[in-house]
Amino acid sequence: MSSPLRIGLAGLGTVGVAAIRLLDRQAEVLANRTGRKIIVAGVAARDAGKERGVDLSRFKWFADPVELAKSPEIDLFVELIGGAGGAALDSVEAALRAGKSCVTANKALLAAHGMRLAGLAEQKGVALAFEASVAGGIPIVKTLREGLAGNSIERVYGILNGTCNYILSRMETEQLSFAQCLGEAQKLGYAEADPAFDIGGFDTAHKLAILTSLAFGTVIDANAIAIEGIESISLADIEAAAELGYRIKLLGVARRTPDGIEQRVHPTMVPKSSAIAQVMGVTNAVTIDADAVHELTLVGPGAGGAATASAVVADIADIARGVRSPPFGLPVAALALAEHAPMQLHRGGYYIRLSVSDRPGAAAAIATRLAERDISLESIVQRRRPGAAAEPPGAVPVVLITYATYERTIREALDAVVTDGFLAAKPQFIRIERE
Amino acid sequence: MSSPLRIGLAGLGTVGVAAIRLLDRQAEVLANRTGRKIIVAGVAARDAGKERGVDLSRFKWFADPVELAKSPEIDLFVELIGGAGGAALDSVEAALRAGKSCVTANKALLAAHGMRLAGLAEQKGVALAFEASVAGGIPIVKTLREGLAGNSIERVYGILNGTCNYILSRMETEQLSFAQCLGEAQKLGYAEADPAFDIGGFDTAHKLAILTSLAFGTVIDANAIAIEGIESISLADIEAAAELGYRIKLLGVARRTPDGIEQRVHPTMVPKSSAIAQVMGVTNAVTIDADAVHELTLVGPGAGGAATASAVVADIADIARGVRSPPFGLPVAALALAEHAPMQLHRGGYYIRLSVSDRPGAAAAIATRLAERDISLESIVQRRRPGAAAEPPGAVPVVLITYATYERTIREALDAVVTDGFLAAKPQFIRIERE
Numbered sequence: 001m002s003s004p005l006r007i008g009l010a011g012l013g014t015v016g017v018a019a020i021r022l023l024d025r026q027a028e029v030l031a032n033r034t035g036r037k038i039i040v041a042g043v044a045a046r047d048a049g050k051e052r053g054v055d056l057s058r059f060k061w062f063a064d065p066v067e068l069a070k071s072p073e074i075d076l077f078v079e080l081i082g083g084a085g086g087a088a089l090d091s092v093e094a095a096l097r098a099g100k101s102c103v104t105a106n107k108a109l110l111a112a113h114g115m116r117l118a119g120l121a122e123q124k125g126v127a128l129a130f131e132a133s134v135a136g137g138i139p140i141v142k143t144l145r146e147g148l149a150g151n152s153i154e155r156v157y158g159i160l161n162g163t164c165n166y167i168l169s170r171m172e173t174e175q176l177s178f179a180q181c182l183g184e185a186q187k188l189g190y191a192e193a194d195p196a197f198d199i200g201g202f203d204t205a206h207k208l209a210i211l212t213s214l215a216f217g218t219v220i221d222a223n224a225i226a227i228e229g230i231e232s233i234s235l236a237d238i239e240a241a242a243e244l245g246y247r248i249k250l251l252g253v254a255r256r257t258p259d260g261i262e263q264r265v266h267p268t269m270v271p272k273s274s275a276i277a278q279v280m281g282v283t284n285a286v287t288i289d290a291d292a293v294h295e296l297t298l299v300g301p302g303a304g305g306a307a308t309a310s311a312v313v314a315d316i317a318d319i320a321r322g323v324r325s326p327p328f329g330l331p332v333a334a335l336a337l338a339e340h341a342p343m344q345l346h347r348g349g350y351y352i353r354l355s356v357s358d359r360p361g362a363a364a365a366i367a368t369r370l371a372e373r374d375i376s377l378e379s380i381v382q383r384r385r386p387g388a389a390a391e392p393p394g395a396v397p398v399v400l401i402t403y404a405t406y407e408r409t410i411r412e413a414l415d416a417v418v419t420d421g422f423l424a425a426k427p428q429f430i431r432i433e434r435e
Numbered sequence: 436m437s438s439p440l441r442i443g444l445a446g447l448g449t450v451g452v453a454a455i456r457l458l459d460r461q462a463e464v465l466a467n468r469t470g471r472k473i474i475v476a477g478v479a480a481r482d483a484g485k486e487r488g489v490d491l492s493r494f495k496w497f498a499d500p501v502e503l504a505k506s507p508e509i510d511l512f513v514e515l516i517g518g519a520g521g522a523a524l525d526s527v528e529a530a531l532r533a534g535k536s537c538v539t540a541n542k543a544l545l546a547a548h549g550m551r552l553a554g555l556a557e558q559k560g561v562a563l564a565f566e567a568s569v570a571g572g573i574p575i576v577k578t579l580r581e582g583l584a585g586n587s588i589e590r591v592y593g594i595l596n597g598t599c600n601y602i603l604s605r606m607e608t609e610q611l612s613f614a615q616c617l618g619e620a621q622k623l624g625y626a627e628a629d630p631a632f633d634i635g636g637f638d639t640a641h642k643l644a645i646l647t648s649l650a651f652g653t654v655i656d657a658n659a660i661a662i663e664g665i666e667s668i669s670l671a672d673i674e675a676a677a678e679l680g681y682r683i684k685l686l687g688v689a690r691r692t693p694d695g696i697e698q699r700v701h702p703t704m705v706p707k708s709s710a711i712a713q714v715m716g717v718t719n720a721v722t723i724d725a726d727a728v729h730e731l732t733l734v735g736p737g738a739g740g741a742a743t744a745s746a747v748v749a750d751i752a753d754i755a756r757g758v759r760s761p762p763f764g765l766p767v768a769a770l771a772l773a774e775h776a777p778m779q780l781h782r783g784g785y786y787i788r789l790s791v792s793d794r795p796g797a798a799a800a801i802a803t804r805l806a807e808r809d810i811s812l813e814s815i816v817q818r819r820r821p822g823a824a825a826e827p828p829g830a831v832p833v834v835l836i837t838y839a840t841y842e843r844t845i846r847e848a849l850d851a852v853v854t855d856g857f858l859a860a861k862p863q864f865i866r867i868e869r870e
Contacts, residue, residue, distance in 0.1 A: 018727075022585045023585075025587070026587065029587075029652065030584065030585065032766065137728035137731065138731060139577075139578050139731075142574075143574050146577065146749060146752070147566075147574030148745065150745050150747075150749055150752065151745055152461065217464065275734060278710060278713050291460075291741070292741040292744060292745035293735060293736060293742050294572070294739075294741070296572065296735035298733050299732040299733075300728060300729075300732065301728060301729050301730070306729070307727060309585070310585050310727035313584065314581060314583065314584045321758075323756075325756060330468055331470075334467045
């Protein structure tokens with residue numbers, strides 16, 4: 001058996017504590033699997049005195065994570081501090097510069113600095129592993145980087161934020177408003193006190209940026225992601241979707257198009273019969289469309305201490321076994337600077353919900369505005385349903401599903417409809433994603 | 436860049452040809468991913484003259500796969516011949532003995548000789564990789580061996596045979612008989628002319644034997660698997676299952692129990708709302724229950740040339756990058772000789788379908804036989820449905836769902852019911868598997 005692998009672990013929140021528990025519980029099997037003992041040689045956290053439910057007195061404490069990262073007493077640095085910069089960035093950078101492999105669960109850090117850190121790891125011949133940064137316990141990073149190594153990937157998309165999926169699932173199953181479900185999620189600890197990062201789609205975007213790079217062999221380009229959150233989704237949308245055979249999910253989607261790589265995060269209508277539509281509650285799911293494997297879907301826990309720690313420990317085990325793959329599958333110099341496909345050129349079906357003033361000529365005017373732009377309709381529903389979400393006085397709800405058209409075209413058509421003055425409220429539109 | 440990796444590929448059926456196509460198409464990206472060129476240096480197949488739709492004249496041909504396996508012109512041997520022994524075994528063994536890594540898609544070979552071959556690979560310090568042997572394009576071997584390295588696994592189960600899932604799916608959606616759907620599957624090339632290996636559950640059992648070893652760190656014990664095929668499933672069962680909120684799938688299930696490791700392959704009732712129940716047609720799916728990750732499900736293509744080749748090429752890429760993990764996750768000497776939990780001690784819910792003679796006392800007698808053995812019933816349905824599958828003359832269909840009980844108990848109770856003489860046909864029972 002080789003010499004032990006000595007770990008320095010910074011950040012003792014839920015995931016850090018769960019990782020220590022897992023390393024304790026699985027010590028023997030991990031030693032057998034990797035051929036060496038894995039030892040926690042040092043920890044760093046803000047509050048050394050805090051009760052965390054696990055014996056931490058046996059570890060050497062470092063007040064400064066950067067000191068831990070550079071310490072000659074560790075071989076591998078595990079960063080579970082969080083945040084795109086600050087101590088997380090400083091300590092990972094220090095560890096890599098000191099020639100130590102790093103494991104991180106930090107999607108914000110990778111979305112902002114992933115390329116530079118990967119380059120540094122490569123230069124030093126060490127590993128930078130981040131399975132836990134995307135979709136918690138689902139081994140999606142390994143699957144894209146290694147499991148599908150022979151595939152050319154066309155699209156990767158998924159439910160990457162459990163908070164949003166919990167809220168949308170509850171709205172549908174319990175017929176509750178967005179605000180009610182958000183409040184519930186906060187009470188259950190699924191949503192932060194300031195939920196903007198989750199429900200605004202930004203968390204999903206960070207994860208999507210990482211998946212895009214792994215899937216397409218491209219330089220991370222988080223700024224190229226079109227982002228919309230789920231705040232605008234009303235019960236009326238959920239009900240109309242259900243009636244038309246769809247379900248609404250917040251998806252992160254990255255797709256190869258003739259115009260480049262398209263990256264987008266937005267509420268999405270998916271056919272109720274699709275695999276992704278079955279994923280309810282805080283569960284995450286990722287689907288990959290690729291030339292050889294066709295379609296592969298992974299479903300599992302996207303968050304939670306133990307599940308995320310499972311991914312952290314798998315990365316540690318790989319590094320203990322000596323695996324030193326390029327962090328994003330390819331050497332940084334071989335990652336392409338992909339063309340960014342602008343959202344205006346997005347092509348797909350659309351769901352449109354309008355509050356139409358109940359006066360003559362309204363329907364004809366709307367139909368004309370769509371027809372002028374060659375937008376074909378798959379279905380139109382215009383009726384008041386008993387118990388349906390209230391419309392403004394004197395307005396009738398009209399729901400349209402279009403065949404594939406361009407984002408630009410839909411926006412132009414809706415602008416024209418608004419200008420015509422027949423709408424009693426701002427029009428709603430949601431993109432449709434098909435399997 | 437390191438020296439090229441020279442491959443010898445034996446067996447040029449659908450998967451072999453697809454692998455060559457994939458290696459051609461992805462040559463550049465594979466070289467970038469692995470740091471070396473991957474070259475097909477030799478091939479072996481029974482008929483050198485056969486048209487296979489890809490240019491094979493550029494490769495050196497070997498009449499004997501064993502000669503190819505031993506050839507100093509190759510570094511890595513890819514076995515796609517098939518069969519538990521014969522040329523497949525001889526050539527893999529020869530390659531390992533010659534110190535060459537091997538990739539195989541051969542579940543029968545591994546179920547029979549996996550331990551010995553893994554020991555040989557370990558002794559020679561080379562890789563033996565077999566992602567393609569279970570669930571085609573789904574990276575389930577990598578997920579169990581590496582992705583969940585820090586987990587203690589409680590259960591692994593799945594739909595591992597596309598032919599059976601196609602037949603069961605068609606029976607339900609089209610209301611066709613087993614024989615009709617089998618005929619269709621044969622016409623479409625999903626089932627062999629002699630379908631016994633697939634529909635009898637033996638193919639699933641081979642795959643389950645491999646998954647069990649990976650999941651529980653145990654020595655492969657294919658003989659310990661209780662196997663039942665889908666031949667006995669009638670439209671009456673499918674209809675009754677649907678009515679009660681279940682769907683019937685052929686599952687392979689391996690589970691840690693207080694009595695040891697339980698391994699079984701049989702038609703199974705799964706709740707319609709479960710992830711596994713959504714998997715229709717030739718698609719495969721595997722679910723893993725583990726302590727840290729809780730529940731993880733992978734869904735994808737279980738067969739087909741390109742999907743299986745995707746797994747073969749991923750293994751080749753790992754080996755090209757220098758990965759040399761123990762084939763079953765642990766060194767062979769560390770694999771446990773697990774206690775085999777006998778089927779008689781299996782505990783779970785049961786679906787029972789009886790053709791009961793329509794005479795006084797029948798229902799009471801059956802209820803007594805079950806009650807005597809403390810079998811509690813979740814539901815009882817006794818009625819003739821219009822258009823339902825025909826019962827023997829003078830018989831009434833009775834469908835029972837039990838709460839958890841033992842296999843032995845159910846069998847004893849049904850034996851007693853048969854002895855009472857109230858049944859017009861052999862009783863049917865199907866095990867229920869819950870999420």
